[in-house]
Amino acid sequence: MTATPQSSAAASIDISSSSLARRKDDTFFFDEVVFLVEDTLFKVPRNIFRRESEHFRNMFDIPQSEEVTLEGTCDEHPLVLLGYKAIDFQRFLKVLLPLQYGLIDLSSVEEWVSVLMLSHIWDFPTVKKRAIKNLDSLHIDSMDKATLAAQYEIDGWLHQILDAVARRDPGTELEHVVRIAVDWAIKNAGIRQSLYRPVGTRNGDFIPANTSIQGEEYKRDELYYLSDVVIQVESTIFRVPRELLEYNSAYPLGYLHWHQNRPLDGTDDEHPILLNRLKMDDFRQLLLILFYPGDTTFSELSPGSLMSLLELCTTVQFTSIRTAVADKLEASSEPLFPDLVDSVSFAFKHRDLLTTRLHRSVHDLVRRTQPLKKAELEKLGLDCAIKVVELREGVGFMICCSRGRSRYGCRFDHTVNGHAQVDESERMELDLSSAIFKMFKPGNY
Numbered sequence: 330m331t332a333t334p335q336s337s338a339a340a341s342i343d344i345s346s347s348s349l350a351r352r353k354d355d356t357f358f359f360d361e362v363v364f365l366v367e368d369t370l371f372k373v374p375r376n377i378f379r380r381e382s383e384h385f386r387n388m389f390d391i392p393q394s395e396e397v398t399l400e401g402t403c404d405e406h407p408l409v410l411l412g413y414k415a416i417d418f419q420r421f422l423k424v425l426l427p428l429q430y431g432l433i434d435l436s437s438v439e440e441w442v443s444v445l446m447l448s449h450i451w452d453f454p455t456v457k458k459r460a461i462k463n464l465d466s467l468h469i470d471s472m473d474k475a476t477l478a479a480q481y482e483i484d485g486w487l488h489q490i491l492d493a494v495a496r497r498d499p500g501t502e503l504e505h506v507v508r509i510a511v512d513w514a515i516k517n518a519g520i521r522q523s524l525y526r527p528v529g530t531r532n533g534d535f536i537p538a539n540t541s542i543q544g545e546e547y548k549r550d551e552l553y554y555l556s557d558v559v560i561q562v563e564s565t566i567f568r569v570p571r572e573l574l575e576y577n578s579a580y581p582l583g584y585l586h587w588h589q590n591r592p593l594d595g596t597d598d599e600h601p602i603l604l605n606r607l608k609m610d611d612f613r614q615l616l617l618i619l620f621y622p623g624d625t626t627f628s629e630l631s632p633g634s635l636m637s638l639l640e641l642c643t644t645v646q647f648t649s650i651r652t653a654v655a656d657k658l659e660a661s662s663e664p665l666f667p668d669l670v671d672s673v674s675f676a677f678k679h680r681d682l683l684t685t686r687l688h689r690s691v692h693d694l695v696r697r698t699q700p701l702k703k704a705e706l707e708k709l710g711l712d713c714a715i716k717v718v719e720l721r722e723g724v725g726f727m728i729c730c731s732r733g734r735s736r737y738g739c740r741f742d743h744t745v746n747g748h749a750q751v752d753e754s755e756r757m758e759l760d761l762s763s764a765i766f767k768m769f770k771p772g773n774y
Contacts, residue, residue: 350564351598357567357616361557362389365407369415370547372554373426374570375401377620381425384452404547415550417443422553424448424456428576430619430649438467442477449481461485561601563609569616571595577619579646604645611641618650627657632665639679655682669694670705677713680769688765695720695761716768723764 362375378385388408401408410418420435420443427433435441441463448457461483469477478486555570595602604612614630615638627635635658642651658665665672665686673694676687694717701721706714 351561351566352564353598354565354567354613357569357613357620359557359568359570361555362401363404363407364401364418365409365547366413366418367415368547369418369550370404370407370554371418371422371550372404372556373422374555374620377426380621381455382451382453384450404549407547413447414443417447419550419553420444421447421456424459425453426553426573426620428552428573430577430647431653432649435463438464438469441467445477445481457481558595559598559601560595560612561603562607562612565609565613566598566601567612567616568598569620573619577647577649579648607641607644608637611637614638615641615645615647615650618653619647627653630657632658632661632663635661636665636675643679652682655679658683659685665690669697670708673713673717674708674710677709677769684769687769688762691717691720691765691769692761695765720761720764720768723761 356376359374359376361372362378364371364373375389379389400406420440423433423435424444435444441460444456445460445464447453448460464474464477474486477483555572557568558571558574560567560569594600614634618627618638630638635654639651639654639658642648642654659682665675669690672690673687676683676690680687701714701718706718709717
């Protein structure tokens with residue numbers, strides 16, 4: 330995709346015409362919410378909190394007076410989360426909303442316990458499962474793990490509590506071990522009260538009332554104070570956090586939206602950044618994977634959808650997602666296209682990641698009995714076509730050899746003392762595979 334400030338300007342003037350109907354995407358037109366945790370402001374997509382947590386859905390649905398500014402709509406009127414630490418909230422956001430796809434910069438027990446605590450209290454089941462899985466992979470003292478299991482209701486760690494009781498260290502106080510086991514038993518009997526506090530209370534949860542913070546000084550979080558950008562693809566407009574796009578892409582959104590005498594592109598619905606040559610469904614699928622990785626699996630996508638997504642990720646330079654999509658295509662046994670030439674052409678275009686696909690498609694095309702047509706050679710492109718033609722000529726030469734005479738009239742004897750050393754068809758396949766590997770080896774283009 331190529332775009333310039335001039336072309337974007339022309340496009341934006343055109344799309345502002347009332348004759349072109351636009352609609353807001355149901356999922357990826359985000360509203361912002363500003364949280365205040367300790368002395369730090371966070372600005373993140375409200376939709377993700379509403380979607381992932383019943384706790385926050387209830388919080389956002391609390392009626393508020395129209396005479397006051399709604400909490401969370403701006404820096405001056407944030408939604409205040411009392412009783413929590415800013416560092417814990419930032420760690421939680423790194424899992425809920427990773428700025429770079431596939432990369433969560435948390436590695437210690439302390440960091441993941443922060444995520445476990447908030448995901449449990451606020452009822453984020455997907456995030457909680459992620460925290461438990463990562464804590465399982467880290468070394469945690471059995472007593473500490475038992476304590477976490479009881480405190481955050483982790484049924485899968487029940488055996489840790491029983492093991493702590495049966496195999497406690499000599500220096501461990503029995504009272505502490507018994508207290509954990511009894512606490513667990515009471516909880517499972519339905520007697521222990523829930524850790525959740527009623528929505529709308531002030532005891533370490535949040536303050537829904539209009540809270541004045543005038544005169545106070547607060548800082549914006551370095552990672553999670555996100556700004557929205559409005560993007561139009563076909564007739565649909567999306568509003569998504571700019572930082573999440575720029576963290577994952579080397580594609581510079583900035584140069585698309587500068588104009589001298591009118592508002593910046595991407596700042597509102599009337600002046601979106603226009604991404605030409607992209608399909609709305611493909612862009613939406615990209616956002617779905619980027620923003621909701623726990624809810625979407627690549628296995629649900631057809632090879633055609635994966636190929637469209639790979640093309641899009643290549644265009645907008647979403648490197649991490651592009652690699653993940655290519656891995657799924659490499660693992661699939663379904664053909665890329667019904668036509669072999671199309672499959673080779675596509676795999677060659679993405680040869681840095683689709684090595685297995687490329688070798689497999691080239692092999693089938695080289696062994697095809699029908700001759701290559703001019704249109705097929707043009708579709709392959711000069712570099713790829715030359716390699717395929719050379720391989721096909723080599724296969725013809727090997728077939729002649731296997732019949733006892735080469736095209737130059739020379740006989741070849743593949744026996745030693747009258748005994749065949751390798752099955753002829755097997756030898757040809759090995760030779761062809763080796764030739765394909767060497768000819769299409771990265772660095773030979």
